[in-house]
Amino acid sequence: MSVKFKPRSKTRLDARPLYVRAEEALAQLIDSMSPGDRLPTEPDLAKRLGISRATLREAMRLFEERGRLVRKPGVGTFVLAPQPVIESGLEILESIDTLAHRLNLLTRMVNLIVTEREADESDSTKLGLNGGARVVAVSRTIYAGSVPVAYLTDVLPVGIVTQEELENFSGSVLDLLLRRGAPPLGQSRTALTVESADGLLSRQLGVQRGTPLMHVEAVLYTQDGRAIDHSHSHFVPGYFKFHVVRKVGR
Secondary structure, three states, rough: OOOOOOOOOOHOOOOOOHHOOOOOOOOHHHOOOOOEOOOOHHHHHHHHHHHHHHHHHHHHHHHOOOOOOEEEEEOEEOOOOOOOOOEOOOOOOOOHHHHHHHOOOOEEEEEEEEEEEEOOOOHHHHOOOOOOOOEEEEEEEEEEEEEEEEEEEEEEEEEOOOOOHHHHOOOOHHHHHHOOOOOOOEEEEEEEEEEEOHHHHHOOOOOOOOOEEEEEEEEEOOOOOOEEEEEEEEEEOOOOOEOOOOOOOO
């Protein structure tokens, strides 16, 4: 099945970078189609979106990597069914692995980097550390199936996790601490923002520079109020949905 449309130039009226507009416009088109539908030809689609064919091809490549499009040489480009959305309420702190397991979705960790360094100003403030304190930063990319969906960094004071634990690390600092049972965990204070992908995030997540990412910054506390983990999580659009249950004010 192919889709017919009327040319339009809406993307040209948008002040954001062209590749960001192209990606968003293509995402809207894909979401409006059914699995198995064929995209219009590149010339027609580029004309509709008001972009060059080179920009269009780059946007299409991203959606191929995300498992939303498949190219069949000599036939066309077709829409695939969307990946399962990992959904969670923010009232309960759970790892991506736990959320994905609930959907029978296989996740894996790649590009693990563990470094020990001096705490920067942000980490010192969030973790209540004195100047010159040492921390361990644990960064990695999380894949759902064959698609990168999140880039995570946890910064912990030296001594919270051991070298042996990091050598056998599977992807979630939270799950590591919960399995160990010490120190007993209390609460997490979390802030949600939207952040544009920089060079590191674009490489790790396979998105264009400037792509809006959901950014979750959190500080994890023990039951006695000690901050032990300052984390940054960046999520690729379309794979996660978070909600909050709120009481009505009186």
